[in-house]
Amino acid sequence: MTKQEIFFDDIERMDAQDPLANKQKEFYLPDNKVYLDGNSLGPLPLVAKQRAKEVVEQQWGDDLITSWNRHQWIELPTSVGRKIAPLIGANVKPDCANQVICCDSVSVNIFKLLATALSINSNRHKILSQSDNFPTDLYMAQGLSQLLGNQRCELVAVDEASIESSIDDSIAVLLLTQINFRTGKVHDIKRITELAHQHGVLVIWDLAHSAGVIPIELDNWNVDFAVGCGYKYFNGGPGAPAFIYAAERHHANMQQPLSGWMGHQSPFEFNANYQSDAGIKQFLCGTPAVVSMSLLDAALDVFNDVTINQIREKSLALSDLFIRLVKQHACLKSLQLITPLERNNRGSQLAFTHDQAYAICQALIAEGIIADFRAPNILRVGFSPLFLSFKDIYRSVETLNRIVSEKIYENEMFQVRQAVT
Ligand SMILES: Cc1ncc(COP(=O)(O)O)c(C=O)c1O
Numbered sequence: 001m002t003k004q005e006i007f008f009d010d011i012e013r014m015d016a017q018d019p020l021a022n023k024q025k026e027f028y029l030p031d032n033k034v035y036l037d038g039n040s041l042g043p044l045p046l047v048a049k050q051r052a053k054e055v056v057e058q059q060w061g062d063d064l065i066t067s068w069n070r071h072q073w074i075e076l077p078t079s080v081g082r083k084i085a086p087l088i089g090a091n092v093k094p095d096c097a098n099q100v101i102c103c104d105s106v107s108v109n110i111f112k113l114l115a116t117a118l119s120i121n122s123n124r125h126k127i128l129s130q131s132d133n134f135p136t137d138l139y140m141a142q143g144l145s146q147l148l149g150n151q152r153c154e155l156v157a158v159d160e161a162s163i164e165s166s167i168d169d170s171i172a173v174l175l176l177t178q179i180n181f182r183t184g185k186v187h188d189i190k191r192i193t194e195l196a197h198q199h200g201v202l203v204i205w206d207l208a209h210s211a212g213v214i215p216i217e218l219d220n221w222n223v224d225f226a227v228g229c230g231y232k233y234f235n236g237g238p239g240a241p242a243f244i245y246a247a248e249r250h251h252a253n254m255q256q257p258l259s260g261w262m263g264h265q266s267p268f269e270f271n272a273n274y275q276s277d278a279g280i281k282q283f284l285c286g287t288p289a290v291v292s293m294s295l296l297d298a299a300l301d302v303f304n305d306v307t308i309n310q311i312r313e314k315s316l317a318l319s320d321l322f323i324r325l326v327k328q329h330a331c332l333k334s335l336q337l338i339t340p341l342e343r344n345n346r347g348s349q350l351a352f353t354h355d356q357a358y359a360i361c362q363a364l365i366a367e368g369i370i371a372d373f374r375a376p377n378i379l380r381v382g383f384s385p386l387f388l389s390f391k392d393i394y395r396s397v398e399t400l401n402r403i404v405s406e407k408i409y410e411n412e413m414f415q416v417r418q419a420v421t
């Protein structure tokens, strides 16, 4: 980053030179809004809108139950998993088994994977995680611990600085999120996975804030298991199903506890006894959410003609620009950036603390800049490179500056807490 002041002409040049600029027209975005929340809920891709109509009216409406075969509904968890695989560096070897499947929510998938990893590393019982991990990751470990008892499953949650020194031969599983949902800080998956393996520890990586926006090489980095989200950077829609990655080398020893019929090796024989599928399909539990999964399937096609490297490059350029513009406004010194400046350590969002962060966020939303707030005092802005322009960033920071310098956030209507923040 240079220290030079940036002017509107520079921004126009950035947009003119942006190789992803034409992707924006593949999304439905409301007029006159800047959407800085694609890291929480991606916007609507036009192909998904079209698919919603097809799947509801034609497939469900006209073709009814025959659609399980006619429109391959039954294959969706596998076919969507295959579409996700190249975006996370999975199935890279030519004759490798399928290692990715689309199913359930991130939370449910974490439960399945924690139980699986504990059963593989059965002479150990500790799950190591980060105390400021996304809460559901910790909650699922706590729930499993309650079910199995502390002797068979114990959660050890440490602060970020102590993670590596806490990895030792007593730990069964390491459960971490690659990009921290609050700070946007990135963990080095390759290095931490290597360290964990030196101590016989299995790793589960939560890719909720990284899949679709940063290069990931699960196979090359020797990751054991991973989960990720369908509704953030993959733009699959609210509540879109999540995914699971399980490295092929574990397939013969896996046993997940939510042994629903879709994970059975032959579900349509309706046997009384559970016999799990030998591969990744054993992570299925019940009937797939066909409508939602179909929308995700369509949304993933937006990635067909772009590379994750291009996306990452633009994501960093957008956040670089946001940081530089914030620095140009003396008034914005009251916002404290808690995201690392170092590019390798920065995900695709920025987090600023301010004691009026909630009200500032509400004031931004009222002005058409959709950001979000994370308790107790974080203003978060997310950068989804497929639909944001550099002008959007300029407008966002100009608006932020006006709200802070004119203290617009002090208006009491911006202080009222909503149920979902
Ligand atoms: C890091 C992380 N993990 C898990 C979740 C929860 O995912 P789900 O609601 O699909 O269980 C989220 C966001 O909601 C998240 O940010």
Ligand SMILES: Nc1c(O)cccc1C(=O)C[C@H](N)C(=O)O
Residues within 6 Å of the ligand: 039, 040, 041, 181, 208, 420, 421
């Ligand atoms: N899944 C969400 C929801 O149902 C409502 C509101 C927010 C969410 C989110 O995804 C939160 C998100 N994981 C975050 O990092 O804040």
